[in-house]
Amino acid sequence: MADLGAIDAALRRSREVDEWITSARRERRLAREVGAARVRRMAETTTVDGMVFRDLRRGRGAARFAASGDEAAAALVHDAAERAALSVGPPWHLSPPSAPARAPAADDQAFADPDAAVTALTDALLGAVSAANVATTRLAISLVAGEHELRTSAGLARTYRDTRFDVSATLIQRPNAAQPHAQPVRLRARRADDLAIQAEITRAATLLVDRARAAPLAPGPCDVLLTGTALADPADRGYGLWQPLVAQANATAARRGLSRYRIGQSIYGESRPSGEAITVRSDGTLAYGLRSAPLGELGEPVRPFDLVRAGVAAGHPLGLIEAALAGEAANGGARNLIIESGPSPVGALSEPGSRRLIEIVELGFLDVDAGTGDFSAAVRLGYTGPDRSPVTGALLRGNLFDALLRARFSRETTVRGWYYGPEAIRLDALAISS
């Protein structure tokens, strides 16, 4: 396989290419499964790829390439340059290199010895399950340790490392029953310690017990207090309930005139919020943040930026190309989400009003229309009433933008994977249906 050095040399020699970006990623993936199948998996992959850019009369040509097989670097570059002549869009140029974000993203110990890290984590998980006195049907642990190198014709040359642990387990009660109660646990973090295995398994075991005695949730209007994984699931590949806020800020959609609101406009449309106006910030520079990285996909520096400031659309996630087209500085796209906390303690938000209040701690599923903000969510576990009786089994329905009109955010904050924000969010006047 052609290496990065050979490709860079071929790119510098090429008369067809005006600008270029190259990257090499070496990833080691270790996985273990304990359960019906016992599997130890190790994947080691190196990817060398990049983009070439050509300035043509019709605009800027761009093409991606990936090194694979035994093709010569010069042939790879020539092939990409020919495709770039066909793939022409609006003109733009690479900006001079900016300093990468100082965002450590690797668990050094795990990076040095991934096998030992996965073994230690497996032992910790089995120990936590045993201590919680529950059974499991399957435990799966994986670690991805990556080394990234990025170079551009504008002079950028950077390397960085990252790690990511994933844990999934299913705790069960009454394992021999025809319909045993099951409690899934899904954790994701950059560092093993941040998984908080013991605390999460203990919490899941408590939820398992509560769910076994939970009563069916009656339909009707309600106020909702979102906590726990109902606020954000660390294993979610998108942004869960908050996905519409990110999707509406998409720079490409905005450039094509296809977003619901523009920068400077209220996200609530013509309505005025009666609750606390939401502020959402993307920050990919948080140390060991799940979605933190020093550089974006094409070498652009990752920077924090406001998506929504006090209920007003404030910024777009901007990768390298969209930033150049917009004539703005790139920020590396949407990363970890920071939702600004409010003035009220969780205790005050837990006070019921005229409607019944349901504290929802876990969702069975969440279906969100990123375009409209409409959502439906199955309540896997919630609590209601003065004695916090567990309830389950109905659907929570609403519209995110509408619900945010009456939102109140707790003073206490929490971190759940990519989510940094209030420990509890109160959304009033929603509907539960059967």
Added chain:
Amino acid sequence: MARLRRRGIAGVDGSDRRVDRWGEELLVLVVQSGGTAYEQVTADLSADGVARAIGWLRRRVARDPTARVTEPPPPQALAQTMAGAPPRDPSAASPGDWLTALDELYQRGLRAGGSRIVYRGAHLSVDDCTTFYLDRARDLGQRVVRTRAGLTLVAWTGSAPAVDEAARAGTIGLEALAIEPPELEAAADRALAQLTARAAPTGSLDVVLDPSVSALLALDVLAPLLGARTWLTERTHLRGTPLGAAAGAPLRVTDDPTLPGGFGSYAFDDEGRAATATVLVDGGKVVAPLTDAASAAALRRPPSGNGRRDDGAALAPAPSNLAIGAGTTADGAMVGAIDRGLVIEGGQSATVAPDSLQVVIRAARAHGVRGGRFTGARYGAVALHARLPDLLDAVRAVGDRVVYRPRVAGGVAVAGGGPSIATRAEVDRG
């Protein structure tokens, strides 16, 4: 298993033309020892790379004190191949040919819908995958070319985009781009119809789910519930629930990787098991889950040949072409199966809670029906809510034509299929 993959994407719209093609290689080595499967995956298929991967695997097995490596029995070479070259082989065409064909589709699309269409974009994606599977008893090889192409059209309602698409997909080649003007006009009409659509009536209503909606029911609701992982971990409540029997239209669900031209089709799965059709639900009763070898062993069932993996990721059971069985009612007669309600079209998403079997289905639009005829009223997006057993028990007619929808889920190509289904559900505005 070794996999050589050539992928490509291309797109043409008002401001951009792009074409990208790249290759990926993958070698998966597996040793089964002492009840544990050891896997080593590498992307370096050079002689040195393969030797290095074998060395890593040997060392890992040697470090495990429980591992026992025994001498394999002598190989029994069997050859099975699937010649996968489609009529218009994408790999035989140049990037320029791709763009020319895509540009022709875009130009045809410019005439669809007029100036009220604010965005048009033609797209093409190709996954040309050759897999070799070698073990002590089998030598297998297959080439599968999966192509998706289409034209996306967007109108603007004043507050939100109204999107529709004319598309084709399957284990086919560049013939996927042969989307004719009537299909493009129909897609434009669907997008524009949303500009004048009214808010849909709500409440418990009779509905006809068109195939685009029932295909989502198959792929996003039934497939997760019928996967072995769900059976092993969540203990789905689907088992023991007779599905659709109360309505006299018992459900039949089949997964068929041998479907000619199917987007999820293959000759053998990623464990080298020959593809065969599996009946998952028959007469309303769940009779088999989707399994790979490990989950089949855990469930003490024969494997269904659904072991699939994305490049470098873990192998897991996944559907191929999973479909709800056809009924006997002609498509045109389906609307006559309901007295007063809605025909639901343009399925967007479907979700299910495995424990409560609550289902939410979102669709782009609906048409009013009264007395078994269309009223002419057009409605905007709707969300359907129901418990799956209730939705199926309320079925009163099933269409005689199954339509498939393609999807790449977790890097694995699958398709969901379904006929028109007349039933009852709680309707809400989407």
